[in-house]
Amino acid sequence: AQSVAQPEDQVNVAEGNPLTVKCTYSVSGNPYLFWYVQYPNRGLQFLLKYITGDNLVKGSYGFEAEFNKSQTSFHLKKPSALVSDSALYFCAVRVPLTGANNLFFGTGTRLTVIP
Amino acid sequence: DGGITQSPKYLFRKEGQNVTLSCEQNLNHDAMYWYRQDPGQGLRLIYYSQIVNDFQKGDIAEGYSVSREKKESFPLTVTSAQKNPTAFYLCASSKPLAGGLDTQYFGPGTRLTVL
Numbered sequence: 083a084q085s086v087a088q089p090e091d092q093v094n095v096a097e098g099n100p101l102t103v104k105c106t107y108s109v110s111g112n113p114y115l116f117w118y119v120q121y122p123n124r125g126l127q128f129l130l131k132y133i134t135g136d137n138l139v140k141g142s143y144g145f146e147a148e149f150n151k152s153q154t155s156f157h158l159k160k161p162s163a164l165v166s167d168s169a170l171y172f173c174a175v176r177v178p179l180t181g182a183n184n185l186f187f188g189t190g191t192r193l194t195v196i197p
Numbered sequence: 198d199g200g201i202t203q204s205p206k207y208l209f210r211k212e213g214q215n216v217t218l219s220c221e222q223n224l225n226h227d228a229m230y231w232y233r234q235d236p237g238q239g240l241r242l243i244y245y246s247q248i249v250n251d252f253q254k255g256d257i258a259e260g261y262s263v264s265r266e267k268k269e270s271f272p273l274t275v276t277s278a279q280k281n282p283t284a285f286y287l288c289a290s291s292k293p294l295a296g297g298l299d300t301q302y303f304g305p306g307t308r309l310t311v312l
Contacts, residue, residue: 086239116300125201125287125303126240133298172239185301187239 084109086175088188095163096196103158103191105173115156116174116185117147126172132156143167163195200224201304203288208309210275210282218273218307220288229271230289230301233257240287246271247293275309283311 085108095101107113114133118126130141137149147158158171173188200223210216220229228247232240242255246265260279265271271290275282286307291299 091237114298118303123306123308125203125305126289128300128302131300174239185242187241189237189239 084175084177084186086173086186086188088171088173088191090191091189092192092194094194094196097165098162101160101163101167101193101195103171103173103193105156105158105188107154107156107173107175109175109177111177114176115147115149116176117141117145117156117158118172118174120170120172120190122169129158163193165195165197168193168195201288201290201302203286203304203307205307206305208307210309210311212311213277215274215276216309218275218286218288218309220271220273220304221269222271222288222290222304223269224290224292224302225268226290226292226302227268228291228293228299229265230291231255231261231263231271231273232287232289234285234287234306243273243286282309284309 087106116131117129120126129145130139132139132149140146145160147156149156170190170192172190174185176185202221204219230245231243234240241257243261244252244255244263246252249268252263252265262274288304289301291301293299
């Protein structure tokens with residue numbers, strides 16, 4: 083079975099410090115991995131995705147994520163956090179060629195950037 | 198949130214009533230999806246449609262119904278058979294690419310509350 087784990091419900095970081103939001107996955111094939119961000123009472127906004135190639139993926143708003151196959155992880159990172167980065171972050175995984183209903187979401191991590 | 202609109206933003210329903218949530222997209226996407234979001238949980242797929250006049254059940258379809266008569270529209274009806282309908286409902290769309298490379302883009306959501 084496919085699954086995604088976001089081990090931290092809450093991450094706090096001081097403004098200007100680097101941030102990491104963790105994601106690990108369990109799939110039976112080669113995964114496609116996604117990060118989305120959700121602001122209060124809003125829909126999800128796409129940040130970035132990993133399909134193949136370079137393990138370091140760069141996305142919107144200065145975010146990047148590193149795919150690590152041996153550790154089955156896809157952690158989201160940013161070198162310098164902004165207060166405006168405070169939001170709910172979701173990791174999602176898809177296993178290719180297994181149908182349209184195969185985007186599995188983690189439970190989300192709430193990031194709070196402290197001024 | 199791009200070219201996906203959902204209405205209404207807030208919806209209140211009495212027990213025993215059916216309600217319909219609207220989702221419209223102008224992105225020329227073929228595929229559309231409905232997800233349900235509950236606090237502390239990831240998104241769960243209700244229904245999806247890859248083409249007009251066709252749709253498939255997701256993981257939690259019981260108590261819901263959909264139609265896809267137009268490419269731009271994918272309304273969701275929450276029926277009285279849904280035992281716990283209070284949730285945040287998100288619509289998404291994507292332009293399917295070979296091998297599952299497409300990205301889903303989300304609308305702003307509808308918050309349904311049962312009184």
